[in-house]
Amino acid sequence: MQTIRGFRDILPEQIRLWQKVENLAVELFNAYGYQEIRIPILEKTGLFARSIGETTDIVEKEMYTFDDRNGDKLTLRPEATASICRAYIQHKLYATEPVRKFYMTGPMFRRERPQKGRYRQFYQIDAEVFGVDSAYVDCELIFLLHQLFKRLGLTGLTAQINSLGCPECRPKFTRALLDFLEERKQDLCEICTRRMTRNPLRVLDCKIQTCQAALIGAPATVDHLCPACEDHFNIVKTTLEKQGVDFSVNNSLVRGLDYYTRTAWEIQTTSLGAQSAVAGGGRYDGLVKQLGGPDTPAIGFAIGFDRLVEIMEQLTPMPADPGADLFIVALGDAAMETAYHLSCDLNQAGIKTDTDFRGKSLKALMKRADKLNARYVLIAGQTELNDNALILRNMKTKEQVSISMDRLVPEIEAVLKHK
Ligand code: AMP
Secondary structure, rough: OOOOOOOOOOOOHHHHHHHHHHHHHHHHHOOOOOOOOOOOOOEHHHHHHHHHHOOOOOHHHHHOEEEOOOOOOOEOOOOHHHHHHHHHHHHHHHHHHEEEEEEEEEEEEEEOOOOOOOEEEEHHHHHHHHEEOOOHHHHHHHHHHHHHHOOOOOOOOOOEEEEEOOOOOOHHHHHHHHHHHHHHHHHHHHHHHHHHOOOOHHHHHHHOOOHHHOOOOOHHHHOOOOOOHHHHHHHHHHHHHOOOOEEEOOOOOOOOOOOOOOEEEEEEEOOOOOEEEEEEEEEEOOOHHHOOOOOOOOOEEEHHHHHOOOOOOOHOOOOOOOOOOEEEOOOOHHHHHHHHHHHHHHHOOOOOOEOOOOOHHHHHHHHHHHHHOEEEEEOOOHHHHHHEEEEEEEEOOOOOEEEHHHHOOOHHHHHHOOO
């Protein structure tokens, strides 16, 4: 049996980088006042169709959707924002606190073509802020991401930013864009001609070269912003500049989802040579209301956890396994019984203790202690049991002391905690 295409196991040998990233992210989230939220992996399909947008790639062709036994249409979550909005509305989280900041980590599911760095089950670290429309929140999120990546050792970090406007200025922009596209329709790919009628902003995002060439000189959202959106975007730019975040305004950055308004961004790194996006985010001031909640400004980002770890695998060595504090070498059945109880007691006391019940020789067990990188070895052979005292050996200094069986746990605790 094998994993299905685009799905994979993350093995203990690989996990320490994942933990390093997650620990640092959580540390930063806590410092910034974000609270963890956990949301279901499965939701009603309508939630994603209504929020992400019926004409987006995700909803049109990438969702894992199936009929439940009672006929409900369900979907494995392709992203977190829609579910967090649903939770925010369902539990009236706005009623207790006007401003809420959440983070979550977990798997997302999209039926994309699998390739290096792209999976059908992939992981995201996600943050969302509800209740503030100030541009400083946009900056806080971009700055937080920048700091996280910097601390993880990524280099060549830039934020590509854009403003997508709001319901007031967007229609005017869309009209200007459509006029432009209409004249170049024959040069656009088939998907883009379809997008023109259904979701014209997404044409700007097309990666096909002929479309890119046809789009040279296309109107930019930033030139069509209403005064409020313009002020908002100016604050984002001046603040990021003051904070030393390297950014550039990218007129074709529209992000693939329908719900974005105003600031949208991607964080790129050149750590591995070519530019690659490790996180993306944006404001979605209309989404909570659209999903049936109160009119609430909101904004969030998602970090591509898989890609981030793949970059870090190239940049930094895997953090070392901290190893065991103590390995008990138990020779013979009576010693094994003693070793079993002792290791349980020491584990309870918070001392990382390991032993081996396979009845191996002294030589084999010492080898195993080395492999486990144990700091100390406790030797329990027949002679030691007869003497009612076991030998504790410091694996680095090779010093040995004899410890009475009656005082094993406190004495070992004292030695190990002292060092
Ligand atoms: P998005 O939710 O599409 O804005 O994506 C946010 C981040 O998730 C991106 O920067 C990617 O690094 C990552 N991501 C999106 N789709 C996949 C995928 N299929 N496999 C791995 N990472 C992904």
